[in-house]
Amino acid sequence: MPVANHEGGTEQKLLYGSNDLEAFAAELERAGSALPQRVNADPDKVERGLAKLVLTLIELLRQLLERQAIRRIEAGSLSDEEIERLGQTFLKLDARMGELKRAFGLGDEDLNLNLGPLGDLM
């Protein structure tokens, strides 16, 4: 099998799909955004990377807890008072997360952990 030419490495790598490259480029960027900026790595951005990591973890927990609460509502195992209280807590959490994100200049996209495949978790 012939070896790919490596000036850019693109020889023989695209087997099908020249029509929609722009759309794919956008989605692949999005899919990879769970990791810190890889290609333009800059050691000075480590602190921002840590902030992003911490907030991503918090966001993950928040989503998991929210889903658990929703499941309990579906199962009918929460009282009206509990539902109201939980809802208020999640709203406050969401507001707090918004403040933190703004403080570090991070948007929703930055904290995307690609939970898609884990959508059925909990």
Added chain:
Amino acid sequence: MSQLVAREKEVTLLDLLDRILNKGVILWGDVTISVADVDLIYLGLKVLLSSVETAERMRKAKAQSSMQNMPCNI
């Protein structure tokens, strides 16, 4: 460089990135170097998520096979 070729390069690079940074033989050498320690933590986080997903799938399979109504738990 034409726009089409530039786009092809971009998509191919992104596809390569996904493989070369996340997959392949993953070893802890005496020192495994990546861009910053944050990357190692992300690696651990992804392993954790995969494990949680696997555990959840196993739990569901068990629940279905035993036909019980399991309470929700984390």
Added chain:
Amino acid sequence: MIYLYAITDRPERPIPAEPGLEGAPLINLVCRDIAAVASHLTMVKVPPAEANLWRHEAVVEALMVDRTVLPARFGTVFTDEAAIQGTLAVHYAEFEADLKRVCGRVELGLRVLWDDNDNQPLDANHKKRLNGQRPAISGRAYLLSRLEEERQAQAQRQRAKALAKKLHTLLTQLATQSTWQVLVTPRLLLTAAYLVERERVTSFQRKVEALSTIFPELHFLCTGPWPPYSFVTAGIAMIPSEDMENARSQP
């Protein structure tokens, strides 16, 4: 420091002339019937800049010409040759099994985009609602709206999974192994990798073309041939997949 590119079979083969990172010559570290191909490194850190990534890939692909290769993840560095030898000994059986499994095969990547009607990421609506109504909304109303969103998301996920499974099932017939994931992003219906015999790459390519005709509303992207990054199980394996069993099964 020593930078690792791949684990290979046929350790007796001469090392290719392909230069490694920093233009360093490749070295071949042998352990019985397998080898680790590496090069000496003066850099303390290996930034994943485009040039370095392609250099790593170039080495792996040069090796693929005349031997079976288990590509290493980018950035795997050891203190010295003894450390690599140690790793080869410790993981010997795993490496041997992996090499046997991927011998004569290459990896092909597939991604499929869809434009589902309710394709908008559901959290976008959620955020908009929150931003507008946060002072007024009750806790109960919030959770109930989230409940509805989760239901819709789940229905959409079922639709995606059914369609993705259909596509994947047709393609996996041409492969000895595969991994697949649904909805890595809301628009990415299917992300998959297929381990295919070298001689079957063209058939696979034609099959993708055929599918794009049968499903004109979807967008297909097929790349490769790649070294089998997604089909290595030695070391710390992470293959999130809809069907973990399939990824691990023998052909």
